[in-house]
Every structure is written in structure tokens, then in C-alpha cells.
Amino acid sequence: MAAAKVLTTIDLLDMILVFQDGLAADLLPFHAWNIHHPRLHLVAPSFDIAAADLRQLDRLLGPWYRAYGLHRLHSHLLVRFPHWASGWICQHAAWSGNLAVLRSLSPCVLASTSDVLDIASAARQLHVLAALSHLSVSSRAFDWAAGHGYLDMIQWLAAARPSPALSISAIVSASTHGHLHVVQFLLPFYAEPTQDAMNAAAMHGHLNIVIFLHTNEWHCSTLAMDMAAHNGHLNIVQFLHAHRTEGATTHAMDYAAKNGHLEVVKFLHRHRSEGCTTNALMSACQRHHDDVVRFLTARNARNNQSKADSIPNQCLRWILSV
Incomplete structure (x- = not known):
């Protein structure tokens, strides 16, 4: 049964x-x-x-x-x-x-x-x-936690392992997303600084991280000012100009003009020597950034006729019509 x-x-x-x-x-x-x-x-x-x-x-x-x-x-x-x-x-x-x-x-x-x-x-x-x-646990644990600003996770991982598996990506990710408290904690773990961290902070507009890394003698490249200009972060462009020596390239003004960041274009024109290429005026024209076009034509075009000659006719016609 x-x-x-x-x-x-x-x-x-x-x-x-x-x-x-x-x-x-x-x-x-x-x-x-x-x-x-x-x-x-x-x-x-x-x-x-x-x-x-x-x-x-x-x-x-x-x-x-x-x-x-x-x-x-x-x-x-x-x-x-x-x-x-x-x-x-x-x-x-x-x-x-x-x-x-x-x-x-x-x-x-x-x-x-x-x-x-x-x-x-x-x-x-x-x-x-x-x-x-x-x-x-791999270095990705630190990278992902740093990118989200999870300091408690990073502290636990670091304390649980005498030699934490840290890659450059961890501090770069924290810098990219503006997590200053994470950057401050991670920095002592790196024997050598990397330019990628300050470049990332500058690109994404995190002045506090740029200042912190600068104070701790970390460096950047020309990409920092170029991309800060690209995204319209005038305060970072000004700080890098005043306190860093890496400089910029013509991409800085080209990018700023393309995206309509007039104040950045003005600052670069007045304080930097890199200048721009014809791409600055053409891209500003194509995107209808009238104020940038007026500034560039007034300041630059008359000083270099060869640059003006290389601008497409459709752009010149638009410039003359504004």
C-alpha cells in the first residue's frame, strides 16, 4: 500500500x-x-x-x-x-x-x-x-563599481585582498562619471599616474576631479583641452590654460565652433595660439551657429584669404546672407 x-x-x-x-x-x-x-x-x-x-x-x-x-x-x-x-x-x-x-x-x-x-x-x-x-574577482569588479560611484564596494574589495586587481580603467571610469570620492580613494593604489584620468574628467566637465588630479601631479594630454572645448566646458578650458602646459590642438576651436560654443571659441582665439582650420567655419555654418560664424568671419577670414577660398560655395553664400 x-x-x-x-x-x-x-x-x-x-x-x-x-x-x-x-x-x-x-x-x-x-x-x-x-x-x-x-x-x-x-x-x-x-x-x-x-x-x-x-x-x-x-x-x-x-x-x-x-x-x-x-x-x-x-x-x-x-x-x-x-x-x-x-x-x-x-x-x-x-x-x-x-x-x-x-x-x-x-x-x-x-x-x-x-x-x-x-x-x-x-x-x-x-x-x-x-x-x-x-x-x-577580476579588475572588472573595481572598474564597474568605480563607474557607478560605489565606494563601499571598492573599499570592501580592496580590504579583502592584499593586492587588489586594479586596472587603469577603474580610476578613468570614476573620473568619467564624476565620482571624486572614488578617485580620491583609488589614487594611492597607482604607482604611476595616467593621463587618461584627467582627460576623461576634462572631457565630461568634472572640474573638481581635474583640480584634484592636477594637485596630485597627475598629467593629461592635448586631448583634455580639445575635448573640454568640444563639450563646451569653458571653466575647464580656462583652468587647463592657466595651470597646465600640455596645451591643445586646432581640434579645440574646430570642435567648439562645430558645437556652437561661442564663449569657448572666443577664449581660445584670445588666449591660445593653436588657432583653427577651415573646418571650424564650415561646421559652424552647416549647423547654423550664426554667432560663431559671425565671430570667425570677423576675426579670422579676412586674415587668411586662402582659408576663405577653400570654404565651399554653399557655405560662403550662407555667410554672406546673414
């Missing part, structure tokens, strides 16, 4: 159904996902593409976990898609902070997955880092 009852249990039915052809209805969305998303794209230094995929997957997995729990994860989903254990399931759990799922996976699976702590760092899942601190 007791043996007969075994034949009516749900667990036995589940085991039988695993060996049947086809897919259970609740697994169909994951089959479609598996076709269109074979793997997670983890591209340093940005985590944005991966995060977008994980958010989309969360719309499937979140409700599915609530409906079926861990039992069906191992008895059905991972039986049908075994490679997901070290892929999507593990990565989604790290991103969403689902320790129950991570702990249910084989230690061998976790050990073979190199991006668990990297993803947890990018998603600010500190409890995942603490619980799985024995796993490996």
Missing part, C-alpha cells in the same frame, strides 16, 4: 516528465530567451549592456522563482538548460543579490564562474561579496 502511494507523488511525476519530449509551458519563455540571448555580454569598462539584459531576464525569472522556487530550478530548468547554471542563473543571482540561488548551485559551478563577484560589485550587492568572498 505504501509502495503504491509513491506512484501518486508529485515528485515522481516531475521526474517522469523531465524525460518526456517537448517543454513544460513555464519553460517556453526561457527557451525563446536561450535562442536570442546565448550569453551575457560582459564588456569592460561599462556594465550597462549586461545590466539591460539582466533586467530583461529578471522579468522572466523573478515571477518564475516566486511561483516555483528552487526545486523546479534544479529539477527542470537546469536539466533543460544545464549551461545556465554557470551562465544566466548564476549571473542573474549575483546581479539581483539572490544568495539562496547562489548557495543552491554546486561549489564547482561557482568556482568555474569568474564573473560572480564582478557582477555583484557592479550591482552593489555587498552581501554577495561577503558571503562568497572565497571566489575570484
Whole structure:
């Protein structure tokens, strides 16, 4: 009698159904996902593409976990898609902070997955880092946490490892996104400065980081002033002119004119010697930056007829009409 009852249990039915052809209805969305998303794209230094995929997957997995729990994860989903254990399931759990799922996976699976702590760092899942601190971590963990300004994650990673795996991308990413507090923490870890950090800060308008790096004797290249001018960051152009010696190129005024940054164009014309090319006037003309065109024609065109001769006729006709 007791043996007969075994034949009516749900667990036995589940085991039988695993060996049947086809897919259970609740697994169909994951089959479609598996076709269109074979793997997670983890591209340093940005985590944005991966995060977008994980958010989309969360719309499937979140409700599915609530409906079926861990039992069906191992008895059905991972039986049908075994490679997901070290892929999507593990990565989604790290991103969403689902320790129950991570702990249910084989230690061998976790050990073979190199991006668990990297993803947890990018998603600010500190409890995942603490619980799985024995796993490996790469420089991407610092890069992604730095880009998001997650100082607590970076401090934990640095404290947990005597020789943290830091790449230049970490401080560059923090500089790009304006996270001064992260830049201040990271700077002592670098034996040699890099020009990329100040270039990135200047490009994106973070004067406080430019000043901090300058004060600590980090350097930049001509790209700093060129790109600050490109994006209209007059205060940074002024600071670099006053305090740095790297200078700029003709791209600075060309870019500023192209994007209609009149005050930047004026400052470069009055205080810098690099000048511009005919691209400055042509691009300002094409984009209808009337004030920039008037300034350049009044100040520059009359001083160099050969430059004026090289401007397309359609641009000259427009200039004469304003």
C-alpha cells in the first residue's frame, strides 16, 4: 500500500516528465530567451549592456522563482538548460543579490564562474561579496563599481585582498562619471599616474576631479583641452590654460565652433595660439551657429584669404546672407 502511494507523488511525476519530449509551458519563455540571448555580454569598462539584459531576464525569472522556487530550478530548468547554471542563473543571482540561488548551485559551478563577484560589485550587492568572498574577482569588479560611484564596494574589495586587481580603467571610469570620492580613494593604489584620468574628467566637465588630479601631479594630454572645448566646458578650458602646459590642438576651436560654443571659441582665439582650420567655419555654418560664424568671419577670414577660398560655395553664400 505504501509502495503504491509513491506512484501518486508529485515528485515522481516531475521526474517522469523531465524525460518526456517537448517543454513544460513555464519553460517556453526561457527557451525563446536561450535562442536570442546565448550569453551575457560582459564588456569592460561599462556594465550597462549586461545590466539591460539582466533586467530583461529578471522579468522572466523573478515571477518564475516566486511561483516555483528552487526545486523546479534544479529539477527542470537546469536539466533543460544545464549551461545556465554557470551562465544566466548564476549571473542573474549575483546581479539581483539572490544568495539562496547562489548557495543552491554546486561549489564547482561557482568556482568555474569568474564573473560572480564582478557582477555583484557592479550591482552593489555587498552581501554577495561577503558571503562568497572565497571566489575570484577580476579588475572588472573595481572598474564597474568605480563607474557607478560605489565606494563601499571598492573599499570592501580592496580590504579583502592584499593586492587588489586594479586596472587603469577603474580610476578613468570614476573620473568619467564624476565620482571624486572614488578617485580620491583609488589614487594611492597607482604607482604611476595616467593621463587618461584627467582627460576623461576634462572631457565630461568634472572640474573638481581635474583640480584634484592636477594637485596630485597627475598629467593629461592635448586631448583634455580639445575635448573640454568640444563639450563646451569653458571653466575647464580656462583652468587647463592657466595651470597646465600640455596645451591643445586646432581640434579645440574646430570642435567648439562645430558645437556652437561661442564663449569657448572666443577664449581660445584670445588666449591660445593653436588657432583653427577651415573646418571650424564650415561646421559652424552647416549647423547654423550664426554667432560663431559671425565671430570667425570677423576675426579670422579676412586674415587668411586662402582659408576663405577653400570654404565651399554653399557655405560662403550662407555667410554672406546673414
